[in-house]
Every structure is written in structure tokens, then in C-alpha cells.
Amino acid sequence: MYNFASLINLIPPVRVKVRDLEVGIETISYDTRKLTAPLNSLFFALKNVRDGHEFIAEAYAKGVRNFVVSKLDLDTTNLAEANIIWVADVLQALQTLAKANRSSFQNTLIGITGSNGKTVVKEWLTQLLKVDNKVYRSPKSFNSQLGVALSLWSLNDTYDYALIEAGISLPGEMELLEDMIKPTIGIFTNIGLAHAEGFASKEEKIREKMKLFKNATHLIYPSKYGLKEYLPEGVQGFSFGEEEADDLRVMGMATAEESSYLELQYRGQLERFDVSHMDRASIENTLTCVATLLFLGVDFAKAIARSIKVQPLAMRLELKTGKNNCSIIDDSYSNDIASLEIALDFLNQQRQHDKKTLILSDMEGLDDKMRAKLLKLLTAQKLHRILLVGSGLHYLQDKLSLPTSFFDSTKELIAQSPELAFEDESILIKGSRAFQLEDLSALLVAKSHETVLEINLDAVQHNLQEFRSLLPSGVKTMAMVKAFSYGSGSFEIANLLQFNKVDYLTVAFADEGAELRANGISLPIMVLSPDEQAFDSILKNKLEAEIYSARILHAFIDYVEHSHLGKAPMQVPIHIKVDTGMHRLGFLPEDMPKVLERLAKTDALRVVSVLTHLVASGDTSHDDFTRQQIASFNRAADVLEEGLGYSVMRHVANTSAIVHWPEAHMDMVRLGVGLYGIDMGNSGLKLEVVSRLVTTITQIKELKAGETVGYDRKGLLTRDSRIATVKIGYADGYDRRFGNGVGEMMVNGQLVKTVGNICMDMCMLDVTDVLVREESEVLVFPDVMKAAEAIGTIPYELLVSISSRVKRVYFYS
Numbered sequence: 001m002y003n004f005a006s007l008i009n010l011i012p013p014v015r016v017k018v019r020d021l022e023v024g025i026e027t028i029s030y031d032t033r034k035l036t037a038p039l040n041s042l043f044f045a046l047k048n049v050r051d052g053h054e055f056i057a058e059a060y061a062k063g064v065r066n067f068v069v070s071k072l073d074l075d076t077t078n079l080a081e082a083n084i085i086w087v088a089d090v091l092q093a094l095q096t097l098a099k100a101n102r103s104s105f106q107n108t109l110i111g112i113t114g115s116n117g118k119t120v121v122k123e124w125l126t127q128l129l130k131v132d133n134k135v136y137r138s139p140k141s142f143n144s145q146l147g148v149a150l151s152l153w154s155l156n157d158t159y160d161y162a163l164i165e166a167g168i169s170l171p172g173e174m175e176l177l178e179d180m181i182k183p184t185i186g187i188f189t190n191i192g193l194a195h196a197e198g199f200a201s202k203e204e205k206i207r208e209k210m211k212l213f214k215n216a217t218h219l220i221y222p223s224k225y226g227l228k229e230y231l232p233e234g235v236q237g238f239s240f241g242e243e244e245a246d247d248l249r250v251m252g253m254a255t256a257e258e259s260s261y262l263e264l265q266y267r268g269q270l271e272r273f274d275v276s277h278m279d280r281a282s283i284e285n286t287l288t289c290v291a292t293l294l295f296l297g298v299d300f301a302k303a304i305a306r307s308i309k310v311q312p313l314a315m316r317l318e319l320k321t322g323k324n325n326c327s328i329i330d331d332s333y334s335n336d337i338a339s340l341e342i343a344l345d346f347l348n349q350q351r352q353h354d355k356k357t358l359i360l361s362d363m364e365g366l367d368d369k370m371r372a373k374l375l376k377l378l379t380a381q382k383l384h385r386i387l388l389v390g391s392g393l394h395y396l397q398d399k400l401s402l403p404t405s406f407f408d409s410t411k412e413l414i415a416q417s418p419e420l421a422f423e424d425e426s427i428l429i430k431g432s433r434a435f436q437l438e439d440l441s442a443l444l445v446a447k448s449h450e451t452v453l454e455i456n457l458d459a460v461q462h463n464l465q466e467f468r469s470l471l472p473s474g475v476k477t478m479a480m481v482k483a484f485s486y487g488s489g490s491f492e493i494a495n496l497l498q499f500n501k502v503d504y505l506t507v508a509f510a511d512e513g514a515e516l517r518a519n520g521i522s523l524p525i526m527v528l529s530p531d532e533q534a535f536d537s538i539l540k541n542k543l544e545a546e547i548y549s550a551r552i553l554h555a556f557i558d559y560v561e562h563s564h565l566g567k568a569p570m571q572v573p574i575h576i577k578v579d580t581g582m583h584r585l586g587f588l589p590e591d592m593p594k595v596l597e598r599l600a601k602t603d604a605l606r607v608v609s610v611l612t613h614l615v616a617s618g619d620t621s622h623d624d625f626t627r628q629q630i631a632s633f634n635r636a637a638d639v640l641e642e643g644l645g646y647s648v649m650r651h652v653a654n655t656s657a658i659v660h661w662p663e664a665h666m667d668m669v670r671l672g673v674g675l676y677g678i679d680m681g682n683s684g685l686k687l688e689v690v691s692r693l694v695t696t697i698t699q700i701k702e703l704k705a706g707e708t709v710g711y712d713r714k715g716l717l718t719r720d721s722r723i724a725t726v727k728i729g730y731a732d733g734y735d736r737r738f739g740n741g742v743g744e745m746m747v748n749g750q751l752v753k754t755v756g757n758i759c760m761d762m763c764m765l766d767v768t769d770v771l772v773r774e775e776s777e778v779l780v781f782p783d784v785m786k787a788a789e790a791i792g793t794i795p796y797e798l799l800v801s802i803s804s805r806v807k808r809v810y811f812y813s
């Protein structure tokens with residue numbers, strides 16, 4: 001592979017500091033929380049959310065000795081043992097390296113782009129091609145300027161195929177990606193709405209994406225989007241669709257009992273393809289896979305037979321609640337070293353249990369080099385124990401210092417599970433399909449009501465970054481995790497926020513804060529409006545009280561002084577809430593002298609911040625009032641600071657003020673609903689949906705016109721109808737006002753309305769016009785904003801009303 005000397009040749013440096021030219025470089029790192037084998041890692045000081053240069057000292061302390069940096073005046077006094085390459089642009093240097101590594105790969109590289117389905121197509125094709133080839137693929141959805149560079153770095157000549165995904169959101173980006181990827185063959189999955197991706201028109205978007213293929217020999221694409229006329233010169237097309245000229249032709253739909261088929265034609269031969277279980281997107285993705293296999297020379301019948309078996313993969317790491325107070329990370333559908341690394345990362349981010357267990361199956365196609373790599377990876381883990389399944393992993397015997405057990409099969413492991421006593425631990429289950437570790441997962445996961453709230457932790461992270469991008473550097477972020485994180489769960493979200501280095505968390509009650517502490521959250525936590533019963537918990541759990549009235553201030557001082565009788569002054573942190581117009585809780589601005597007077601008589605407390613809450617920061621018709629609130633707050637804060645004789649943090653801005661009121665950013669902002677993906681109106685940010693409430697169809701009935709559905713005969717059918725019963729009712733938080741057609745859910749990509757009154761645990765939907773079956777998945781709020789409007793409330797209320805009996809499932813997309 002590479003050593004430091006060869007890297008200097010590949011990356012033209014501005015300057016270098018050399019300590020050891022011969023040191024081997026095996027991995028690339030850019031995040032100090034994710035360092036494996038630091039001695040042989042090259043650390044890129046990238047400017048992401050934070051500036052990577054700030055983390056160099058930490059990386060060095062953790063053993064990293066090779067750096068790529070751009071800061072010319074970097075202080076190297078404490079980096080004596082380090083090799084350092086200075087470059088003009090760190091990301092560009094990484095891309096140059098990726099490009100060099102790519103050019104040493106001589107086999108077929110398939111580049112994939114399109115508006116949707118890139119990752120799914122990549123994953124499916126990997127499964128399909130793996131049957132007779134060695135396949136490399138970019139991990140997860142690594143398709144950005146950084147993701148692609150990282151993906152190409154690990155590519156080497158032992159693979160027959162490489163599948164690399166490219167995604168862009170702005171004009172100009174694809175050229176850079178093409179320069180690195182240089183696909184031999186291309187796949188264009190599809191094209192969506194122009195505005196959804198920041199392009200002026202569909203044409204512009206197609207032209208930009210096509211740039212990925214300008215040096216390819218062939219492009220595989222669906223004909224229905226009119227892509228043909230945009231094919232770059234010299235590139236041959238291989239199309240599929242309903243047009244006569246298509247290489248792979250869809251001849252039409254056939255229906256047999258209970259199922260429907262697509263009829264496909266290739267080179268005069270006809271084959272049928274069962275699509276009864278697929279939604280439209282899956283059909284399109286499967287066709288893309290079949291076309292690619294055909295293009296690569298796989299026999300038609302075989303290509304179809306294989307593609308049918310590729311199940312829609314659960315493409316993500318799910319965190320589930322297990323029995324005996326365990327947390328289960330279930331990744332039992334695929335297994336290779338790259339995805340194992342990602343899953344171990346996820347396991348290590350879990351703070352709710354001290355004990356961590358890895359259950360790992362054998363992997364397909366492990367060669368000696370990969371065996372060594374796996375050993376190294378496992379050796380670096382700090383786990384409670386490792387349980388290995390499959391004889392192919394026996395080579396690890398006696399090589400790991402952690403407690404390790406071996407099982408020949410999943411059956412054997414399941415048989416011994418009582419003795420293994422899974423309890424109060426985080427368990428990562430990672431296995432390839434052949435080992436059927438899902439049986440073990442089913443055994444360990446706690447069963448519950450079948451309506452679940454799926455929470456996409458990647459989306460929370462993304463939304464956090466979107467809001468941070470609006471803040472000048474130095475402004476701190478306080479994240480609101482009150483009310484069960486707006487319904488999304490508490491410590492899982494808090495854990496993620498802590499990992500992403502927010503500065504403060506805020507809860508409504510001390511109990512919520514105590515629970516976060518019990519689960520290992522160490523960030524400062526502010527408690528909104530505590531009462532006297534909460535003081536004990538606040539001190540015990542090192543929470544920070546928001547003080548909003550003279551009564552509470554006096555009571556808290558008394559409490560702190562008594563609990564600390566005779567001991568040294570303790571300077572308990574508090575936050576002073578000023579009421580500048582909300583007229584809910586808080587001192588009036590003119591109360592500041594009284595607050596100061598009381599504080600002067602004690603040294604039990606230290607004021608860390610002063611805050612107020614804006615009443616209508618998102619409503620321009622009240623801009624004058626907002627301006628007054630900010631001014632009156634600043635005056636009160638000035639008085640407070642002057643009287644205290646030290647400076648305190650000021651914070652005012654909630655989600656919409658972060659967007660609309662830069663002068664309210666001050667020292668810290670309080671990010672709430674936006675974090676959970678709700679855009680309260682023209683923020684201009686690209687927020688991602690965080691939670692999906694999904695339920696299932698329990699029963700379907702054919703009913704005649706004139707019959708009625710549900711209590712009090714409110715659901716009168718005006719035509720012959722198919723009615724589906726789903727497992728969600730008002731006890732789950734599905735408001736009764738959604739009854740009788742007011743509520744809309746989504747099945748199979750189509751909207752359906754409620755019929756009749758909502759019951760306590762169930763309700764009924766009119767599915768006459770859509771193709772569904774019992775046990776189909778139903779999305780309860782396809783559009784949370786619209787749903788809230790339909791019953792005259794706001795999204796906040798819908799989110800926090802989702803009852804705690806609805807199981808929360810967390811995943812990284």
C-alpha cells in the first residue's frame with residue numbers, strides 16, 4: 001500500500017514536516033471519535049461543521065502521527081513526532097489521493113447517480129453480483145465530495161467490480177466527482193422534481209448528472225424520463241422501459257390469482273416477473289438491476305430469478321428495545337468489514353449500558369488479508385464480550401483478549417442463550433443473511449404493539465447541522481429535548497446530540513434530566529421552570545435550574561444553603577428567566593434589582609445565563625413586538641450583568657428566531673422543533689423528516705354501499721368499498737378529530753382517508769382505490785403540517801401526543 005513518502009508524491013504539498021518517511025498508511029481519518037489503528041492513519045483536518053484543525057491535538061494524543069493540514073501557522077511545538085503535509089485545500093488533497101488510488105483499479109467501475117434509489121440499487125446489485133464476483137461498493141450512502149473520496153480510498157485491485165454512488169445538490173459538483181470516479185459503466189436510476197434538489201430546471205439537473213458519464217463507455221438508464229437526448233457523446237445507451245427501442249422491454253402487466261406480473265422482453269425472449277409485493281420504486285429499482293445484469297452478460301432467466309430474491313433490504317442500523325433491559329442493534333442482513341466498522345461505531349455511541357456485546361457471524365469470501373484486518377478491528381474494541389458464529393471465525397480462537405465464545409451455528413447460539421444471560425447491555429447483532437441471525441434478534445427484542453415510531457437519527461444530525469450553518473462561529477447551541485424530545489425519545493436523541501457536541505440540553509422536568517443522567521448524558525442540562533419538589537433531584541443530578549420568580553429564587557437559595565450547611569461555598573449554576581412579553585413565567589425586566597439584591601446576600605449560586613422567550617418570532621406581522629422584546633431583554637441583561645459584576649450568557653432565539661432574527665443569536669440559541677424536522681415556514685433550510693409513525697393493516701373487508709363502519713354508524717358507505725382496519729387509535733395519540741375522512745394516511749405510495757369514528761386502539765381506512773393487502777405498512781402522517789392543520793392544531797401537538805406505548809425504533813439511514 002502507501003507509505004508517507006509515496007503520499008508526498010501523490011499530494012503536491014505546500015510544505016512538509018517529516019519524521020518518518022517509511023511509516024505505512026492504511027486508513028484515513030478525519031474524526032477523532034472514530035479512530036482505528038491511529039498509528040497507521042492519515043488524519044485530514046477537514047472543515048466540516050467544526051474545523052478539523054481544532055482536533056489535531058486530540059488526534060495526536062490518541063496516537064495519530066500523520067496529518068494533512070492547511071493552516072500555515074499551525075503550532076507544531078507539541079507535535080514533535082508527527083509527519084505533516086501542508087496543502088492549500090485539505091478536501092482537495094483527499095480527493096487527489098482518492099483519484100490516484102482509483103486509477104490503480106483496472107476492472108469495471110460502475111458509477112451510479114439519479115435522484116432516488118442510488119443506494120438501494122447499489123446495495124441490491126452488490127448482492128446480485130456477489131454470487132460470482134468480488135464486489136466493492138461505497139459504504140452507506142457515501143456519495144458526496146467527501147463520501148466519494150473516502151469510498152475510493154479503500155478500493156483495490158482484488159475486486160472484479162466496484163459500485164460507486166455519486167450525489168450532488170448544486171451545479172458544478174458533478175465534474176469534481178467524475179474526475180475522481182471515472183466510471184467505466186454508468187447507471188442513471190431516475191430523475192425527480194427539479195426544485196427538490198436545488199436546480200433551476202429538470203434539463204439543467206439532467207445535464208449536470210450526466211457529466212458523471214462523460215468518459216464512460218455505456219450508460220444503463222430507464223427510457224421514460226427522456227434521458228436519451230442528454231447522453232454524452234460517445235456513450236452508448238442500454239435502456240429499459242415500455243418503448244419499442246428499449247433493450248429491455250416492459251411488455252405490460254399480467255394478473256394471475258392474488259398476484260401480478262410484469263412481462264419483460266429481451267432479445268426476443270419473454271420472461272415474467274412477479275411484482276405483487278413491490279411498490280413502484282422497488283419495481284423500478286429491480287428493473288435497473290435486471291438491466292444491469294443483462295448488460296453484464298448474465299442469462300435473462302437467471303437475471304430475473306436472482307433479482308426477485310433480492311428483498312427490499314432494511315438498509316439501516318436499527319436500535320430496538322430488548323428484553324431484560326437490553327438495547328439491540330439489529331444488523332442481521334449483511335456482513336462485511338466496512339459495514340461492521342460502521343455498526344461498531346454505532347454501538348460505541350450508545351451510552352445507556354456499560355456492558356456491550358458483539359454477536360458476529362462469519363463473512364463470505366474472507367481471504368487472509370481480510371482475516372488479518374478483522375482481527376485487528378476486533379482487537380481494538382472495548383467490549384464486554386464477543387460471540388462468534390460459524391466455523392470460519394475459529395481462526396480468532398486465543399487471539400482476542402476479550403471474553404470470546406464460539407458457536408457453529410445460530411441454532412447453537414440460540415440453544416445456549418439462557419446461559420448467556422443477556423441483561424442490561426447493548427447488543428450488536430451483525431451477520432450475513434445465510435446465518436439467519438434475525439431468529440436470535442426476534443428472541444431478544446421485546447415484543448409490543450405493532451404501531452411504531454421510526455426515528456431517523458441521521459436526519460436529526462443533518463437538521464442540527466443545517467441550523468448550525470446559520471450561526472456565526474462561537475454561538476453555542478442549546479438543544480431542547482423536553483417532552484420526550486418532542487415525542488422522539490429521550491436519551492437516544494440526547495446521546496446523539498452529545499456526540500455531535502451541542503453545548504446544552506434542556507428538559508421540562510427534573511425527572512427527565514435525571515433519566516438522561518442515569519443513561520450517561522454528561523452535557524449541562526437546564527430544567528425549565530422547576531418547582532420546589534425538584535430541587536433535590538436538581539442538586540443530586542447536577543442539573544441547572546431556570547429561576548423564574550422571587551418565590552423560587554428564595555426557596556432555591558434556602559435549599560442549597562441548608563443542604564450545604566457548613567461546607568465550602570458551592571456556586572450552584574442557575575439561569576435567570578426574564579418575561580419580556582410572553583407573560584407565562586419569568587421575572588419582569590424591572591425585577592432585576594430585586595433579584596440582584598437577593599443574590600448579593602448569598603454565595604450559594606452562580607448565574608450562568610439569562611434568557612427570555614420570544615412570542616412570535618416566526619410571524620412578521622409582529623416584528624415590532626419581537627424587536628421590543630429583544631431590546632427590553634438586553635436592557636434587563638445589562639442591569640443583571642452590571643450588578644453581578646461578571647458576564648453571563650444571553651439566549652433568546654428558538655427555532656424560528658434562529659432563522660429570522662440573527663440579532664437574537666447572542667451567545668447561545670435554543671433549538672427545538674426544527675431539530676425534529678418540522679419547518680415552521682420558509683426557513684430556506686433543507687430539513688429532513690425525523691420521525692415516521694407507521695402502523696399495519698390488520699384486516700380488509702369488502703362492504704356494500706349503504707353499510708356503516710365503526711361506532712355510532714358514522715361511517716356511511718356511499719359506494720361498494722374495501723375497508724381496512726389499522727392498529728392505531730386515539731390511545732396511541734391519533735386524535736379523534738381525524739375521524740370521518742379528516743385524517744389521511746398513506747399506503748403503497750397513495751393517500752387514503754379514514755372512515756367512521758376513530759376507536760381507542762384502531763381505526764378504519766377506505767382502501768377501495770388502492771392495491772393493498774392485510775399486513776401492509778401504513779404511514780400515519782404523510783404530511784405532519786397538513787395533518788395538524790386539518791384538525792386545527794400545530795405539528796408540535798401531534799408529535800408530543802404520540803403515546804409512550806408506541807414503540808420507538810431508532811436507525812441511521
Ligand SMILES: *Cc1c(COP(=O)(O)O)cnc(C)c1O
Binds near residue numbers: 482528613653655672
Ligand atoms: C420549547 C422552547 C424553545 C424551543 O422552541 P421551538 O419553537 O421548538 O424551537 C425555546 N425556548 C423555550 C423557553 C422553550 O420552552
